Amino acid sequence: MTSKRDIIIGIDLGTTNSLVAWSGPAGPEVIDDGDGPMLPSVVAYADAGGVERIGAPARAHAIENPTNTVYSIKRLIGQSFDDLAEELGRLPYPVERRSGEDGRDMPVVRIGAKRITPQEVSAVILGELRERASRHFGETVNRAVITVPAYFDDAQRQATRDAGAIAGLEVVRIINEPTAAALAYGLDRNKHATVAVYDLGGGTFDVTILRLSGEVFEVLSTAGDTHLGGDDFDRTIMDLAAREIAEQFKLRIESPATQQALRTFAENVKIALSNQDSAALEIDLGEGRTYQRELTVAEFEALIAPYVERTLASCRTALRDARLQPADIDQVVMVGGSTRVPAVRRRVGELFGRAPYTALDPDQVVALGAAIQASVLAGERRDLLLLDVTPLSLGIETMGGAMGKLIMKNTKMPCQATETFTTFQDGQTAVKINVLQGERELARDCRSLGVFNLTGIPPMPAGMPKVDVTFLIDQNGILNVSAKEQRSGAVAAIQIVPAHGLTPDEVKRMTAESIAHAADDMQAHRLIDLRNQVAFDTNKAEQMLERFGEQIDDALRDRIAGELTALRTFADETTDNDELARRLKTFDELTVPLAEAGISSGLREPAQPQGRR
Numbered sequence: 001m002t003s004k005r006d007i008i009i010g011i012d013l014g015t016t017n018s019l020v021a022w023s024g025p026a027g028p029e030v031i032d033d034g035d036g037p038m039l040p041s042v043v044a045y046a047d048a049g050g051v052e053r054i055g056a057p058a059r060a061h062a063i064e065n066p067t068n069t070v071y072s073i074k075r076l077i078g079q080s081f082d083d084l085a086e087e088l089g090r091l092p093y094p095v096e097r098r099s100g101e102d103g104r105d106m107p108v109v110r111i112g113a114k115r116i117t118p119q120e121v122s123a124v125i126l127g128e129l130r131e132r133a134s135r136h137f138g139e140t141v142n143r144a145v146i147t148v149p150a151y152f153d154d155a156q157r158q159a160t161r162d163a164g165a166i167a168g169l170e171v172v173r174i175i176n177e178p179t180a181a182a183l184a185y186g187l188d189r190n191k192h193a194t195v196a197v198y199d200l201g202g203g204t205f206d207v208t209i210l211r212l213s214g215e216v217f218e219v220l221s222t223a224g225d226t227h228l229g230g231d232d233f234d235r236t237i238m239d240l241a242a243r244e245i246a247e248q249f250k251l252r253i254e255s256p257a258t259q260q261a262l263r264t265f266a267e268n269v270k271i272a273l274s275n276q277d278s279a280a281l282e283i284d285l286g287e288g289r290t291y292q293r294e295l296t297v298a299e300f301e302a303l304i305a306p307y308v309e310r311t312l313a314s315c316r317t318a319l320r321d322a323r324l325q326p327a328d329i330d331q332v333v334m335v336g337g338s339t340r341v342p343a344v345r346r347r348v349g350e351l352f353g354r355a356p357y358t359a360l361d362p363d364q365v366v367a368l369g370a371a372i373q374a375s376v377l378a379g380e381r382r383d384l385l386l387l388d389v390t391p392l393s394l395g396i397e398t399m400g401g402a403m404g405k406l407i408m409k410n411t412k413m414p415c416q417a418t419e420t421f422t423t424f425q426d427g428q429t430a431v432k433i434n435v436l437q438g439e440r441e442l443a444r445d446c447r448s449l450g451v452f453n454l455t456g457i458p459p460m461p462a463g464m465p466k467v468d469v470t471f472l473i474d475q476n477g478i479l480n481v482s483a484k485e486q487r488s489g490a491v492a493a494i495q496i497v498p499a500h501g502l503t504p505d506e507v508k509r510m511t512a513e514s515i516a517h518a519a520d521d522m523q524a525h526r527l528i529d530l531r532n533q534v535a536f537d538t539n540k541a542e543q544m545l546e547r548f549g550e551q552i553d554d555a556l557r558d559r560i561a562g563e564l565t566a567l568r569t570f571a572d573e574t575t576d577n578d579e580l581a582r583r584l585k586t587f588d589e590l591t592v593p594l595a596e597a598g599i600s601s602g603l604r605e606p607a608q609p610q611g612r613r
């Protein structure tokens, strides 16, 4: 056991939001204070210069208190005043020049009569994160790894270190944000790889090409735009609404408070469009007037296309500077909240010719990587899971709560498996896919890694649709699960890091439990399969009775109807698998004449069981 005093935290000190993480026995995790994992990088000062609010409360009061609310301080830290001419025009708080000893004039924020350096403002944020971590561990945390953009120069890195020191932290290392993101995905396990890290946040964009050789990540090139991000996406929606409101109602939205409300609304619509095909825009304009329209994903994608294309142009610049072609990139890692926009993922995937890594929360990936680096520096990095083989089996939940394994424990990676499943109900147009990990036979005894829905299946009789579920684990242990319905071509997918949150001890425990419960589990799995078969066969028989019952003899028809109900009841109540199998067989034999009547009437339906085909 390591003493808590040895803990080194990982901090992502962001332009808009900051996070603190640590790497415990189950791998890295972000420390959440109950208000969510992200601390807005905003500090509100009182007129006298004292800190009044930090984080979300500071941001919430920014409109009322614009000149005393300091945000985006990362844009100023370590820069000379002269470098900032353009930047300062965008900030609502006053920034002044202070002459530096080395002839470089520094920016300072003026709050009342006080002058506050960017390092001091950043220190307030770092101090808050440090306190958050200290509360989490119940004792003071003193050491941290802090991330900075790859393009930060020495002065900016040094200023970030100084901010840490002001916050009472020993900054054991400053690491590049893209390197941290690559570490979070375990890409350091590759001996040689070239990685592109695409980071699109709220207000900044950068792309970095890293080369990993041995254990060192080298920055080959970096490009970007310090004023491009999700805020621009929000603005396209705001502008659309403002334009249409002006046309329809001859109204202009001018007050800062209404503009802010509209901005928040636009952001929510944008976020909704990451998961649905359209979202309602509805704005109450007072005096009984309401602006209303539906915004589709296609319209939204057209609005943001110029911004997305600008990020791709930066990617091409970074590739050119590194003297590489898209095909030379082995992995693409997505960072920043705006990479949740499906069009962004799609376009980046198209440019590099490979699906980007999105399995980890794009807001947390840098902090998680910082925590991993911190644990390495603390000498704590436990034996990572053996990653050239899958530590536990992977599969999906099938009908009735069974675990259908697609990839067995100890399969060498990379690996791939596909199985075809079908629907259970007539006219079923969607299936929920629950991705499971574990050795047990029942879904409830396995660990759920993620759930996604395949929609858009054309209505067909139960058992007809063919849904191919593919598990693909690449050499880095990232699992891509995709589902495709053959007839309609409907597809859905999810990406997961299966090793996340699992310690070698947990793998051992899960394996041992499966051995201890093997016999019971097999029984339970067989019971589920039999019950599914009973449900399927009795449903089919019921339908056939309705359609072709007239064509068989009355006594047989009544007998089938009676047995059908009896078998269903028995299946619900029994745990005797052998008896249930026997009764099912008898029932199936009894219904043969009915099936024949159906066939001679020209009906061709597969007598496949639900679940696996």
Ligand code: AMP
Residues within 6 Å of the ligand: 016, 017, 200, 201, 202, 203, 229, 230, 231, 267, 270, 271, 272, 274, 335, 336, 337, 338, 339, 340, 341, 362, 363
């Ligand atoms: P970051 O600076 O990395 O925290 O990213 C913040 C940006 O991500 C903001 O513009 C958010 O509106 C945006 N964002 C967060 N979640 C989503 C989402 N689900 N879909 C689209 N944008 C999102």
